Amino acid sequence: xxxxxxxxxxxxxxxxxxxxxxxxLGLYGPPNGGKSTLANRxxxxxxxxxxxxISHIAHETREITIKEQVTIKNKKGKELxxxxxxxxxxxxxxxxxxxxxxxxxxxxxxxxxxxATKGVVDAIxxxxxxxxxxxxxxxxxxxxxxxxxxxxxxxxxxxxxxLIAANKVDLKKANMDVVKAAFPQYEVVGISAxxxxxxxxxxxxxxxxx
Amino acid sequence: MVTFxxxxxxxxxxxxxxxxxxxxxxxxxxxxIVIMEGRLxxxxxxxxxxxxxxxxxxxxxxxxxxxxxxDKDKQSATRWLKGAFAHLLLGDRQGLTxxxxxxxxxxxxxxxxxxxxxxxxxxxxxARKKKR
Numbered sequence: 001x002x003x004x005x006x007x008x009x010x011x012x013x014x015x016x017x018x019x020x021x022x023x024x025l026g027l028y029g030p031p032n033g034g035k036s037t038l039a040n041r042x043x044x045x046x047x048x049x050x051x052x053x054i055s056h057i058a059h060e061t062r063e064i065t066i067k068e069q070v071t072i073k074n075k076k077g078k079e080l081x082x083x084x085x086x087x088x089x090x091x092x093x094x095x096x097x098x099x100x101x102x103x104x105x106x107x108x109x110x111x112x113x114x115x116a117t118k119g120v121v122d123a124i125x126x127x128x129x130x131x132x133x134x135x136x137x138x139x140x141x142x143x144x145x146x147x148x149x150x151x152x153x154x155x156x157x158x159x160x161x162x163l164i165a166a167n168k169v170d171l172k173k174a175n176m177d178v179v180k181a182a183f184p185q186y187e188v189v190g191i192s193a194x195x196x197x198x199x200x201x202x203x204x205x206x207x208x209x210x
Numbered sequence: 211m212v213t214f215x216x217x218x219x220x221x222x223x224x225x226x227x228x229x230x231x232x233x234x235x236x237x238x239x240x241x242x243i244v245i246m247e248g249r250l251x252x253x254x255x256x257x258x259x260x261x262x263x264x265x266x267x268x269x270x271x272x273x274x275x276x277x278x279x280x281d282k283d284k285q286s287a288t289r290w291l292k293g294a295f296a297h298l299l300l301g302d303r304q305g306l307t308x309x310x311x312x313x314x315x316x317x318x319x320x321x322x323x324x325x326x327x328x329x330x331x332x333x334x335x336x337a338r339k340k341k342r
Contacts, residue, residue, distance in 0.1 A: 093272025093312035117263040153252035
């Protein structure tokens with residue numbers, strides 16, 4: 001019964017169950033999709049500072065990172081304020097030997113793997129706290145992976161609005177059509193978080209999402 | 211050698227979510243590839259990932275997971291109705307869930323009509339195909 005009223009109040013734009021004043025916008029997705037690069041792009045564009053460290057080695061983000069009070073503006077002058085939540089990449093397997101192969105020392109690799117597993121658990125637990133989510137996918141990779149389907153399915157089950165950001169469209173291998181075909185029920189926006197390609201289009205979609 | 215273990219829907223239907231996940235993970239930890247009739251709920255899939263992460267150690271590296279489920283949009287009305295009726299009477303037995311240990315299964319690729327399971331056996335990938 002509580003869920004019904006929650007949804008009803010949400011639709012009416014009023015939620016007495018919600019003690020928070022600001023919207024939590026989560027960045028979710030598999031590792032190395034570009035969540036932290038996008039978080040940095042947003043923070044650079046609107047706050048003039050970076051939010052997360054990035055690396056070509058997977059699982060660089062191993063803790064939930066929050067940037068409070070990010071305000072973006074659209075062309076019409078409308079403002080949108082939210083707390084940006086950068087989450088660790090969700091994976092079904094983590095092997096410390098993969099980190100060693102990328103040049104890390106054994107001890108560091110083991111530590112990174114342990115922290116990464118905890119990060120995945122935290123990211124899943126935080127799903128319930130999100131008001132809206134941008135699922136950041138690497139547009140050069142197969143979008144039909146079970147991790148993507150599980151993340152989006154869980155957001156759908158929780159009635160959380162979703163925008164799919166198909167990242168890395170600057171790369172030749174990127175295929176927007178495949179991403180769109182994989183998730184026809186969702187808005188998909190192609191971006192390059194690294195180079196800022198179509199980032200304006202992404203911000204416009206955020207206004208529709210939140 | 212790769213071992214597959216079939217888990218019929220009857221074996222898991224009366225179990226709680228936690229016990230169901232535990233049962234599947236225990237099979238995977240014994241280096242078997244689970245082929246389960248039916249599928250987990252989305253919440254159970256997330257719980258499965260959580261439990262997998264909590265169980266990772268020097269021997270268990272995680273899982274590869276894939277779910278095949280009929281595309282309801284492509285089903286005829288009669289077929290959909292039959293499926294809905296069967297679901298009501300017998301539970302959601304549609305689809306197939308494949309879970310393999312990451313130390314054995316390199317990746318599982320889904321195409322519309324088949325799934326391809328690439329194993330790490332003998333240091334080379336071995337594709338095993340299953341028709342839907």
